Amino acid sequence: SQTIHQWPATLVQPVGSPLSLECTVEGTSNPNLYWYRQAAGRGLQLLFYSVGIGQISSEVPQNLSASRPQDRQFILSSKKLLLSDSGFYLCAWSRTGLLGYTFGSGTRLTVV
Amino acid sequence: SQQGEEDPQALSIQEGENATMNCSYKTSINNLQWYRQNSGRGLVHLILIRSNEREKHSGRLRVTLDTSKKSSSLLITASRAADTASYFCATDAVRSTLGRLYFGRGTQLTVWP
Numbered sequence: 001s002q003t004i005h006q007w008p009a010t011l012v013q014p015v016g017s018p019l020s021l022e023c024t025v026e027g028t029s030n031p032n033l034y035w036y037r038q039a040a041g042r043g044l045q046l047l048f049y050s051v052g053i054g055q056i057s058s059e060v061p062q063n064l065s066a067s068r069p070q071d072r073q074f075i076l077s078s079k080k081l082l083l084s085d086s087g088f089y090l091c092a093w094s095r096t097g098l099l100g101y102t103f104g105s106g107t108r109l110t111v112v
Numbered sequence: 113s114q115q116g117e118e119d120p121q122a123l124s125i126q127e128g129e130n131a132t133m134n135c136s137y138k139t140s141i142n143n144l145q146w147y148r149q150n151s152g153r154g155l156v157h158l159i160l161i162r163s164n165e166r167e168k169h170s171g172r173l174r175v176t177l178d179t180s181k182k183s184s185s186l187l188i189t190a191s192r193a194a195d196t197a198s199y200f201c202a203t204d205a206v207r208s209t210l211g212r213l214y215f216g217r218g219t220q221l222t223v224w225p
Contacts (some may be wrong), residue, residue, distance in 0.1 A: 006154075036138075036214075043200065043217035044155075058211075090154055100145060101213060103154035 001021045006104030013111055019064075019078040021107050023091030026072065031093040033074040034101070035066055038088040050074060051096075067076035086111045116144075116201040116216035124222045131188040133219040135201030136181075142204045143178055145213065146186050149198045158199075159186075193225045 006007045013019060025031050031050050036044040044061045048066035056066050063082050067075045074091060088108050092101040119134045135144070143162045147155040161168045161177045161184065168175045174187040188195055198220050202213040 036215075041217075044215040046212060046214065049212055088152075092155075097159050099143060099201075100157040101147075102157070103147075103158070105154045106152070110154070 002093075002102065004091065004093055004102055004104045008107060009105065010108045011082050011110070013109065015083055015111055016080050019076070019081050019085070019109070021076040021089055021091075021109075023074045023104055025074075027092045028085060028093070029071060030097065031072065031095060033068065034092045034094070035074065035076050036090045036092065038090060038106075040087070044090065048076070049079055081111045082093075083111050085109065116203050116214065118199070118201055118216045118219045120219060120221070121217070122220045124224065125191055126224050127191060127193055127224075129191055131191050131195070131221055131223070133186045133199050133221070135184045135186070135216060137184075137201075137203045138182065139203075139205050143157060143180075144175075144184050145201045145202045145204070146173075146175060146184075147215075149200065149218070151197075155200065188221075191221075191223045193223050195221060195223050197221060 006023045016076050034049045035047040037047055038091045050056050053068055064078050088106050090106045091104040094101045116135050116137045125131055129133045141163055143160055145160045146158045148158050149155045159173055159175050161175050172189045177184045198218040200215045200218040202215045
């Protein structure tokens with residue numbers, strides 16, 4: 001069966017520090033991968049999506065970047081965090097032709 | 113940009129009552145999906161309804177879709193305290209060939225025992 005792993009679960013980082021959040025999928029190949037951010041009490045904002053290794057599309061301009069070094073690995077990064085980067089980050093995967101996303105358990109990032 | 117908007121933002125009911133949540137969206141869609149999120153957790157896919165369907169059932173869940181009004185509703189019958197969560201609708205826009213989903217802000221459902 002397919003599983004998605006996301007870590008760490010919580011993270012407190014100072015302003016200006018770098019960020020690396022990792023997401024991996026098991027039990028499937030060629031997944032579509034997504035990074036979402038959820039601000040407190042708000043909906044989910046699509047940040048990045050990827051349909052293959054090295055293929056990254058950004059939905060909104062921001063202080064973050066994403067990479068997909070392997071088929072089932074998706075990384076969210078920042079060189080210098082801002083206070084506004086705080087939020088709940090969710091990774092998800094889907095398959096073309098199969099409907100519905102499977103989400104990871106999320107990372108709560110607090111920038112102080 | 114967010115495509116779907118849920119209404120109400122918050123809903124509080126007693127166990128055994130039915131809960132109805134609504135979703136409105138802006139552009140033509142391929143399908144509409146409902147997700148549930150327990151506090152501080154990831155989202156869980158509940159049900160999907162395609163643009164050519166009008167109603168769908170799954171257990172205690174009933175989803176309707178009115179493409180002429182660009183709206184959907186999620187009905188949870190005989191609610192339980194364990195149904196307490198946030199519920200989100202998500203749409204897959206017609207022009208999107210990559211399955212990108214756009215979520216609303218959600219309805220926070222509280223079911224009191």
